[in-house]
Each structure stands twice: as C-alpha cells, then as structure tokens.
Amino acid sequence: MTKLFASSKYYLQQIASLLLYQSVLKNPVGEAYIKLLQNLYLYSSEDRSSRVTAIECLQVYSTWFKTLAQINLSWQDYLIKQILLDSNPFSQQVQTTEIEKLPSSLIAAAKHDLQILQDIYNCSNKKIAQWVQSTSQASDNLISWETTPSPKTCLHNQDNWQNSISEIAHHYRQHGTGIFARYTALRWQNQQLIGIYQPDPIKLSEIVGYEHQKETLIKNTQFLLAGYSALHTLLYGSRGTGKSSLIKALRTEYSDQGLRIVEVSKSELNNLPAIVEQLREIPQKFIIFVDDLSFEEDDDAFKALKVVLEGNLTATAQNIVVYATTNRRHLIREYFSDRPRPSDSDEIHNWDTVQEKLSFSDRFGLTLTFEPANQDTYLKIINHLAQQAQIKLPQTELGFRAKQWATRGNGRSGRTARQFIDYLQADIATT
Incomplete structure (x- = not known):
C-alpha cells in the first residue's frame, strides 16, 4: 500500500508541475487518467477521512479503459499524439x-515537461x-x-x-500544431x-480535360x-467542369508541405477580414475556398471580399490566397434597370457604379476559364476515369454507353463522367 501511495503521489506531483504541456492531459482520456491516479492516491492514503473505496477505483479504471477503447489507441500512443499536436508557446514559436x-527558459521548460511526460509514458497500462x-483484490x-x-x-x-527536442521542433515546423495539425x-x-x-480525397491525377487551367493553378499554389x-x-x-474538384485536389497533393484549405460559404464572406487576421501569423499556407461565388446588390460580402483582394492599410497576408469558383462571368448581378438613362438624376457618375460591378472579377489576379466539355474532352475524361x-x-x-448517359442525364461534363463511372x-460489380 505504501508503494502505491508513493507512486500515485509522484505522478500527480509531476502532472501538477507541467509548465507548457498542461493541455496534453486536458481531454477525456487525460482527465480519466488523472482521476484514476487521484483515487489510487486517496485509497492508499493513511488519512481515513479522505479515503475512497476499492469499488470507486474500479469504476474510474473502467472509465479510463473505455475512453482509450473509443479512440482505439494505446495510452502511450495517445500521449505521444497529444504532445505532437499540442499548441503551446514552445510549439508555436519554434515553427x-x-x-x-x-529564450533559454522556454527551451528549459519544454525539456522539463518532456521528461515528465516520458515518465508518464513509461508507466504502462499493465502496471496501472x-x-x-491490488486495490480491488478481484478474483x-x-x-x-x-x-x-x-x-x-x-x-x-x-x-x-x-535529447530529441530538435526532432520535435522539426515536426512542429513541418506539421503545425493544434487544429492546423x-x-x-x-x-x-x-x-x-x-x-x-x-x-474529399480527390487527387490531381483524377482531373483531366483542362490541363492548362490545372497547370496554371498548380504553379500559382507552388508560389504560395x-x-x-x-x-x-x-x-x-x-x-460540373471540375473547378471545385481541382481546388480540393490541391489539398490532397500539398498538405504534407503545409497547405491547408479553409472553406468559407457565401453567407460567411463578411467575416473574411477577420479570418485573414486569424490566419496571418500561422506558419502554414492557406487557400480560402469560396464555391459558387456571386453577389447581390449592396451585399456586405462584396465589400469584405474586395478588402481582401485589393487590400487596405493592413499589410497583405503572404500565407493566404483566395480561390473562388463561379458560373457567372460578372459576379454581381446586373439588371437593365441598373443602367443609367438620360433622365437619371440620382447619381451623376452612374456609369462608374455599373462598371465597378461588372469589373469586380478583374480584381482577381488570375482568372481561369473552364469551357463546357465537347465530346472529345468528355470521352477523354471517361477513358481516364x-x-x-x-x-x-x-x-x-x-x-x-458514356454518350448515352450524357444524353439521358446532365450533358457532357466532368461531373457527369464521374457519375457514369x-x-x-x-453495376459491373453487382452483375
């Protein structure tokens, strides 16, 4: 009993003295582990007023076992995973x-915590x-x-x-931390x-028929x-020409080089400047992906996107680029009623307003056009898939059969080709 008391007390003291990596154990698995140590400590304590029962120790052990079973990782593997994902002053700054x-004190604190976490790592599931x-004396x-x-x-x-702190630092630089890892x-x-x-696990090799557009977007992403x-x-x-798929495939191809993709819906575009500010200091590179882009008149999202594309007094974020898809050449809906007539007197320079609407797409530095697939392109995609x-x-x-499918369905496109394949x-597998 004395040995159990000393061991559980030692590990609880070690956990309490973590300086940077406290978050490693602030999760259901870690919290169940700490609760188990606390129960073992109280059970083996000589202080009768605070002791717990053997049944309570069994119950907490069962909870810890279940949390590990739910994530299907051993305690040791889970601990290492949490260390490599942890976002703390050391893991953030070393990127x-x-x-x-x-600072030498930051390095010393990181080494101090790694030693503690290695002690916890070496305390195996079987030992616990x-x-x-021994407390329950179960048969x-x-x-x-x-x-x-x-x-x-x-x-x-x-x-x-x-002694592995340099290798750990390299891991943080390559993979990031927290949600971005x-x-x-x-x-x-x-x-x-x-x-x-x-x-979506789609790969660049699955996208054919628009080779120039594909190569141009890849090169631009490599610049980023x-x-x-x-x-x-x-x-x-x-x-259905593969615009969105091409952007998604960039993540599959370059995520191991630090590329991350952030999807922003049209309804959330007014938050775009705030998103950029949140990502600006993150070491990874980001594609902000906006699908099916278009605006209504006086849309606040139009102004928010304009700020990001054209900039303001805030410096441009070098680690962020916007990739947007659209079916409209002019992104802001224009009506005949928008066009000025000689009798208009509301605005002297009304044509300037119209031109600003029509030219908004020009604010993108690069425009890639995906023309409808002709029969040759459609069959090329079919054969490739x-x-x-x-x-x-x-x-x-x-x-x-592919031409029949297109005739009876949604016409010739990359999307139609994928659906047919x-x-x-x-059909082949079930007949």
Whole structure:
C-alpha cells in the first residue's frame, strides 16, 4: 500500500508541475487518467477521512479503459499524439524561429515537461491495471487496454525525450500544431474554424480535360508554398467542369508541405477580414475556398471580399490566397434597370457604379476559364476515369454507353463522367 501511495503521489506531483504541456492531459482520456491516479492516491492514503473505496477505483479504471477503447489507441500512443499536436508557446514559436534563437527558459521548460511526460509514458497500462487489481483484490485479472502500435514518430523508442527536442521542433515546423495539425481542411462556421474530419480525397491525377487551367493553378499554389506572392484566382465556367474538384485536389497533393484549405460559404464572406487576421501569423499556407461565388446588390460580402483582394492599410497576408469558383462571368448581378438613362438624376457618375460591378472579377489576379466539355474532352475524361477504376470494357462499348448517359442525364461534363463511372463500376460489380 505504501508503494502505491508513493507512486500515485509522484505522478500527480509531476502532472501538477507541467509548465507548457498542461493541455496534453486536458481531454477525456487525460482527465480519466488523472482521476484514476487521484483515487489510487486517496485509497492508499493513511488519512481515513479522505479515503475512497476499492469499488470507486474500479469504476474510474473502467472509465479510463473505455475512453482509450473509443479512440482505439494505446495510452502511450495517445500521449505521444497529444504532445505532437499540442499548441503551446514552445510549439508555436519554434515553427517560425530557430530553436537556438528561442529564450533559454522556454527551451528549459519544454525539456522539463518532456521528461515528465516520458515518465508518464513509461508507466504502462499493465502496471496501472496491476495497481487497481491490488486495490480491488478481484478474483479475475483486470484487462489492460492494448492495441496495434501506431506508426513510429520522433518520440517512439527514444531513451531520452529531452535529447530529441530538435526532432520535435522539426515536426512542429513541418506539421503545425493544434487544429492546423489535426486537420488539413477546415471551414468557417459560427465565428470559428471547424476541422473537417473526412475531407474529399480527390487527387490531381483524377482531373483531366483542362490541363492548362490545372497547370496554371498548380504553379500559382507552388508560389504560395514557396513563400512568394500568389495570385487570388477566380475559376469561371460551366457547372460540373471540375473547378471545385481541382481546388480540393490541391489539398490532397500539398498538405504534407503545409497547405491547408479553409472553406468559407457565401453567407460567411463578411467575416473574411477577420479570418485573414486569424490566419496571418500561422506558419502554414492557406487557400480560402469560396464555391459558387456571386453577389447581390449592396451585399456586405462584396465589400469584405474586395478588402481582401485589393487590400487596405493592413499589410497583405503572404500565407493566404483566395480561390473562388463561379458560373457567372460578372459576379454581381446586373439588371437593365441598373443602367443609367438620360433622365437619371440620382447619381451623376452612374456609369462608374455599373462598371465597378461588372469589373469586380478583374480584381482577381488570375482568372481561369473552364469551357463546357465537347465530346472529345468528355470521352477523354471517361477513358481516364475508367482506367483508374480498372473498368475493362471495349473502348467502343465504353464510349457508346458514356454518350448515352450524357444524353439521358446532365450533358457532357466532368461531373457527369464521374457519375457514369461510379454507376458503371457498381453495376459491373453487382452483375
């Protein structure tokens, strides 16, 4: 009992002395772990007034076991994952500042916490299960949560985490921290950034038929990743030509180089300046993705986007670019009633207002046009997708069925081609 009291007290003191990495244990798994240690400490304490029962220790152990089972990670793998995701002064500053140039006290604090967390890491699930077993004196041995080990990281199998601080710093620079490490795709919702757990996995290799547009957008994105001024880009053209898919595929291709995509709906565009300010100091590079863009007259979103595209007194954010898609060449709806007549007297320079509306798309530095797919382009897309899906039909039969599908459906487009291939793949597999 004395040994259990000393061990649980030691780990609780270690956790309480964390200087930077407190958030590693501020989650359901970590909180259940701390609660378990507290119960074991109180159970083994000589102070009768504060002791808990063996049943209470079992109940808290069960809660901890369940939280680990829900995430399907071992305690050790989970702990390392939380360390590598943690957003704290060290992990934030080391992304933009060489480790040698950081304050010595910050480095010392990081090493101090890493040593504590390694001690906790070395206290295995089995050892904790044995502690609880000894308190409960149950006839059956407690099951300890074990699972398949996760892929190795810079902390796995390291004898001394303090000596691995350079490798940890490199990980933070490459992958980021917090929500930007957890997610490569996000959306602005309810005045905050929300991670997208399962983003569209489409790849650049799946998009064919618009090679010039694709190459131009890739090059512009590479400028962004390299730290140069990339151009805000408008992707204009018919529905189903792959404009949105091309933007989404950039995330799949370049997320390991620090690219993140933030989806902003038209209804949230008035928050765009605030979003830019929130992302400005983040080391990762961001595409703000606006799909199906158009404005009504006197739309506040028009003014917000104009500020981001043209700038104001605030310096332009070098790590952010806007990619928007639209089906309209002129983004602001224009009516015949908008056009000035000789009798108009409300505004002297009314034509200037009309021209500002019509030329808003010119404020994008780059405009890529996606023309409707002709038959040759449509069949090229069909053949490419069929090859990727490993559909082995004669070329003439595949083409005939694809043209029939387009005639009976939504016409020739990349979207129609994808729908046809998905249907054909399922049809072949079930017949």
